[in-house]
Amino acid sequence: MKKDNIVIALAGNPNSGKTTIFNALTGSRQRVGNWPGVTVERKEGKTDLDGRQVTVVDLPGIYSLTANSLDERVARDFIVQDKPCLIAVVLDASNLERNLYLSLQLMELKAAPLVLVFNMIDEVEEKGMSIDLDGLSRLLGIPIVATAAKKNRGIQQLKKVLAERIGLDALTPADIPFRYRENTEFAIERLSSRLEKDPVLGQSSPSRWLAVKLLEDDREYLARLEKSPLRNALLEDLGVLKKELEKSIGYDLETALVEERYGFINGIVKEFVKTSWGLEDRLSLSDKIDKVLANRVLGLPIFFFLLWLIFKLTFDVGGFFVDHIDRLFTALGSQAATLIDRLDAPSWVASLVEDGIIGGVGSVLVFVPIIFFLYLAISLLEESGYMARGAFVMDKVMHAMGLHGKSFIPMVVGFGCNVPGIMAARTLENPKDRIITILITPLMSCAARLPIYVLFAGAFFAKHQGTVIFAIYLLGIALAMLMARLFKSIFFKGEPAPLIMELPPYRLPSAKSLLLSAWHRSFIFIQKAGTVIFLAVVAVWCLASLPL
Amino acid sequence: MCPLSLCATGERVKVEKIAGGCEVRRRLEAMGVLPGEEVEVISCHCGPVILNIKGCRLGLGCGMAQKILVTPVAPSR
Numbered sequence: 001m002k003k004d005n006i007v008i009a010l011a012g013n014p015n016s017g018k019t020t021i022f023n024a025l026t027g028s029r030q031r032v033g034n035w036p037g038v039t040v041e042r043k044e045g046k047t048d049l050d051g052r053q054v055t056v057v058d059l060p061g062i063y064s065l066t067a068n069s070l071d072e073r074v075a076r077d078f079i080v081q082d083k084p085c086l087i088a089v090v091l092d093a094s095n096l097e098r099n100l101y102l103s104l105q106l107m108e109l110k111a112a113p114l115v116l117v118f119n120m121i122d123e124v125e126e127k128g129m130s131i132d133l134d135g136l137s138r139l140l141g142i143p144i145v146a147t148a149a150k151k152n153r154g155i156q157q158l159k160k161v162l163a164e165r166i167g168l169d170a171l172t173p174a175d176i177p178f179r180y181r182e183n184t185e186f187a188i189e190r191l192s193s194r195l196e197k198d199p200v201l202g203q204s205s206p207s208r209w210l211a212v213k214l215l216e217d218d219r220e221y222l223a224r225l226e227k228s229p230l231r232n233a234l235l236e237d238l239g240v241l242k243k244e245l246e247k248s249i250g251y252d253l254e255t256a257l258v259e260e261r262y263g264f265i266n267g268i269v270k271e272f273v274k275t276s277w278g279l280e281d282r283l284s285l286s287d288k289i290d291k292v293l294a295n296r297v298l299g300l301p302i303f304f305f306l307l308w309l310i311f312k313l314t315f316d317v318g319g320f321f322v323d324h325i326d327r328l329f330t331a332l333g334s335q336a337a338t339l340i341d342r343l344d345a346p347s348w349v350a351s352l353v354e355d356g357i358i359g360g361v362g363s364v365l366v367f368v369p370i371i372f373f374l375y376l377a378i379s380l381l382e383e384s385g386y387m388a389r390g391a392f393v394m395d396k397v398m399h400a401m402g403l404h405g406k407s408f409i410p411m412v413v414g415f416g417c418n419v420p421g422i423m424a425a426r427t428l429e430n431p432k433d434r435i436i437t438i439l440i441t442p443l444m445s446c447a448a449r450l451p452i453y454v455l456f457a458g459a460f461f462a463k464h465q466g467t468v469i470f471a472i473y474l475l476g477i478a479l480a481m482l483m484a485r486l487f488k489s490i491f492f493k494g495e496p497a498p499l500i501m502e503l504p505p506y507r508l509p510s511a512k513s514l515l516l517s518a519w520h521r522s523f524i525f526i527q528k529a530g531t532v533i534f535l536a537v538v539a540v541w542c543l544a545s546l547p548l
Numbered sequence: 549m550c551p552l553s554l555c556a557t558g559e560r561v562k563v564e565k566i567a568g569g570c571e572v573r574r575r576l577e578a579m580g581v582l583p584g585e586e587v588e589v590i591s592c593h594c595g596p597v598i599l600n601i602k603g604c605r606l607g608l609g610c611g612m613a614q615k616i617l618v619t620p621v622a623p624s625r
Contacts, residue, residue: 064578068571097602098580258577287590296593392596392607405609499609500575503598
């Protein structure tokens, strides 16, 4: 990254509205999902802060800086190695206790000055809660901006605060109000003073952070320690300190450190957040919905019914538009041919334009409506929060095939397009589960394969088109399951990782964001039709029509 | 002390111990499932469990729920 380039990183828990903040800041439209880990790839956007061009990077949603999953590693590596000028931490303000954990870790890391964005402040107000933002901001020494990104509230204020904080030293504020218990602090001090003298490690990150991470047994930092010339002395120190501490605490040190952080946060929330007991309304509604949708008996049938409904609607509604677009292109082709004839051009030009270019590209573009409606349905599943429930109810079935409940999300997204499907596999923590999921996702029939299915089904099974197409889809799924079992028993032996997944409260997605997200994804298909497919069509026409 | 998978819907329990690899424990701990923490069982069907932890809903697979050992707590409200 260039030095003169101002980079702001957006960090936060999944479902905290990070992507909505990103869209509000940069004006660019990405998809906004509601299942954990929707940020499929690193997204960048430009924004204007106080007349300066700033790059905003949307990091994947993470719960901690422990680097357990690939998402967490991606986010942590970016923060530690790329050194953004500023980190805006987006929090779901209606759920501060869990959300502040990541903020506290970022405060400990001291990689960049922070701005805390308390998003969904409208939900806090609706619940009758109140947060003493000024008090909390003063205690932490970090500015806090309250926003409701969906309603575009607080965005101007956020931009103003971000602009003010650009260029501050990474160590602002120099001190954070959080301390571990005395024994732990002592061990951290001792270890970090040793680390400071280390020529390799001392340079990379603040030594206090390093010491904490080493005491936590963080594998990545332990691996870095291996490269240090003072390795043996440091490892010995670490061992002795850990043993002493664990003896005085009575249990695992790592758990104790997490506990102390949560303890501090608990204190903050008690002091600065006023709650009234009507607080859980939104969740209790979600709970009621889950009684049905995530039910042990009803969950699976409902899930399959919804999938069937999606395909039915996609083909019925999409099919209606397909006929019209088909007619449009046929008319366009013959019009163009007549026009070219009138210009006295050779007949092969007319044929190239009518049968080759317009006919060829048209035959692909007619499927845009179907693809659009399929993406619309997938976006609806994601943004409403049902996708996470799908993974939850499918867990047992997936487990039986040696897969993880979350493997199901890449597979469903794969129906739209395999590429984002494969990218979505990143949220699986266990590398084995991830690789199997990536290997079988291409067996899901993606939208681009649909035109070919339709063509074959129409040509050979004209009477049972719909059934045949559905059967091809099922065949793909069956094949995927078979391959998963096969891969599992030959290459990746062992149990899949257990499912741990946040179930976000159900939210009514806005029509605008659904349409935008479906359009965004369909547009990529249209782009391909305009370039790759166009060239291929011309090549095929040449082979078919020219006397070679 | 019993595994979470055996708890009844609506029960309030205290997490005593997380038996399981350190990977899994780390992930649970980062999300606030710590020994000593009180959680509410929103739904439990001797398998997938939905928990209320710090106001969030957490879905746990069968195997996971068996590895979290809990004790029941008397209802506070």
